[in-house]
Amino acid sequence: MLSTEHLGTLFTNARSHNEWLDKPVTDAQLHQIYDLMKWGPTSANCSPARIVFVRGDAEKEKLVACVSAGNADKTRAAPVTAIIGMDMAFYDKLPQLFPHADARSWFVGNQPMIDATAFRNSSLQGAYFMVATRALGLDCGPMSGFDAEKVNAAFFAGTTVKANFICNIGYGNAEKLFARSPRLAFDEACKIV
Template sequence: MSATLDVLALPREAQDLLFREARTASVFTAEPVTDDQLRAVHDLVKWGPTGVNSQPLRVVYLRGEQARARLLPHMNEGNRDKTAKAPLTAILASDADFHEHLPRTFPVVPGIRDAFAANPDRAEVAKVSALLQAGYFIIGVRAAGLAAGPMAGFDAEGVRREFFEGTARTPLVVVNIGHPDPERYYPRNPRLDFDEVATVL
């Protein structure tokens, strides 16, 4: 057993579920993903930190064939078939109008809504925090016993027009979600070690 496990507060079983045994999935079983599972994932990951508690991530879930048919033409060819066959697909987007909620989610600073309304970099601020939330989202999916297949291979402008026209929302990641089929996993690729990525000053 690795010595690093001894300093982690999270039990080994949970570590494995969220990280070591979890895999990016391309193929899923036919078992559906329920609305109760989606709500449970949200209720867990909403506590992840974001800038000024902005919570700019917005999620569109595609379950029905008609809804999925709107997305498929915008997926890269290599991602189209697995998206068509996944039990559920989520479009994760950032909302540059996150500031409208700040009086409720970050009430400690009077006038914060108006300050961000005037910020020309508001969309980039939203993107950074929404990408943080996308990471939490994937971990939350794993915590529900599901697998996630996140993809950046799609026509972002096409998806924006199809699903977010007339809003301040920008698609960032498309995630296929379902119960994993371990028999169809690809061999696991290696990861970089601590000393290859970290500098301690």
């Protein structure tokens, strides 16, 4: 079992950041994040998440043009913004990722199943991404306030990938955090049957 300190790093003390310290995130750290998050489970090991790490000034401005006004400054200021995408042709990788069954045939021609599986599992992988980011000592600020079609055109044109959500990463400025928002109690959110 993880220590209380480690659980705090991942969950209880972790916060979504909107303001960032001027401290770079290295390529090696981005590789480490992916090398941890890729081990999180997905159905039939389908692993549909595809990530674009946006760091360069020109690319950042291209992304800022796609986000809501309230997300523009924090996206611009973040050392890196990750676009968590979902490969809508993820099933083409199933012979490699799930070789003990013909899992590709489960999806071909079944668009509702493709859509649901890509969204659900890339969302799971996005959560693993945030936990991995925190485990490596970085902070994150996930956002859904963006125009997905603009992001798709700017970053995924000519591919089978579509944007799911975006997440700023770096070293958050703890002095700029507002009071923590409440969470639902167990009995408000859960039932044991």
